[in-house]
Amino acid sequence: MAGRPTNRDERYIQVMKALVRCVARYGLDGASLSHIAKEARLTRPLIRHHVGNREDMITGLTDFVLKSFDDQTAAMVSCLPNERPSSALIDLLFSEDAVSEPDMVLAFAALTARSLDDAKLRRRCRETLLDFEAAIADTLRHDHGDADDAALGAAAHGIMALYFNLTSLAPLDMPKSWQNHARGLAHELLEKLDQPS
Amino acid sequence: MAGRPTNRDERYIQVMKALVRCVARYGLDGASLSHIAKEARLTRPLIRHHVGNREDMITGLTDFVLKSFDDQTAAMVSCLPNERPSSALIDLLFSEDAVSEPDMVLAFAALTARSLDDAKLRRRCRETLLDFEAAIADTLRHDHGDADDAALGAAAHGIMALYFNLTSLAPLDMPKSWQNHARGLAHELLEKLDQPS
């Protein structure tokens, strides 16, 4: 008694990826169904069939983006080596690949802006961001266990800020010196942890 | 032979401010004329009368936002004291006021995202941003003339990144420790310039 096999899950992420791409460029309201359909190489009614109406799409997008961030955070810390994980983390965050695909960060920025009048969304974005920062701080603690929490938190904040800024400004195609500056400053933050004043 | 006096200029900036506010929340496409009219406390046809059709509005917005940044940059450096202008600059950038009004930065972020498929816009945004960074570097040079250009550029980049990140994430209402971290790290960048390795 089973019918045609469902491809709901693949279609769902297919649509979500297209949605992320559109939201990154045109914002939450600028991502029309036609635009998404074209980006996902699907028809408009099909999108509705898989992910529901527009309101469902937006809530689905926030779940998708925030979960992607959480997964990325978890994957990030789990794939680090035992030897000097801090340095590896920075090389990972400021690698070519990470910076060249800014769509997810831009979509997150769109959600951030929308948080201005959506308390629940604001709480969720904040939580995700704090987890990200905490993950960085934990990684730093691994290499610099003797540094105090305030210094670790500050360094983690700096690394996070450098990463977010570089990635969200990626569409401007800034000179490569920016990437070098960012990575260099991040490494300096590490060195600073070794020499507590 | 002169008629009713025109208030085109005041109305224009009145509409532009409302537009910046709307774009900050809802993106370029999400800022509908009705929304802008409500925000500016004007009627929709009146907006058209003063700033033209939608396309005119968007080009007007980019001019307004980028010029505001340029003006802010110029005003920033001109109002600094002769004594330790670098430190005053940081206190200015990371003051309560600067961070609590993120609309302009968020609108700039929306323009940045749109730059993904608009080469001309990308060039203009990049130019504005580089000028901002250069202004910071010049200010730093005033206090740390013996530091080399690479170090100055890196420090300026770090300060810029910390400022942009903090301001663009302001809608999330992050804990105050973030603002303290950002300002503290910026000051550390200054101190680092005094002790060249």
Place this chain on the structure above:
DNA sequence: ATATTAACTGTCAATAGTGACAATAAATTA
């Protein structure tokens, strides 16, 4: 007071975007 200029209002057609539903095609099991 009258002419003149521009701000302001009201309104309507055209378009874009969305929601919803019916109908068809495809793929699986019994």
Place this chain on the structure above:
DNA sequence: TAATTTATTGTCACTATTGACAGTTAATAT
């Protein structure tokens, strides 16, 4: 092959948004 489940397509009504124009009111100079 028949039944069943789901993907896929086609289509239409409804709403939101925009563009454009005519007409009205307000404020100045002569």
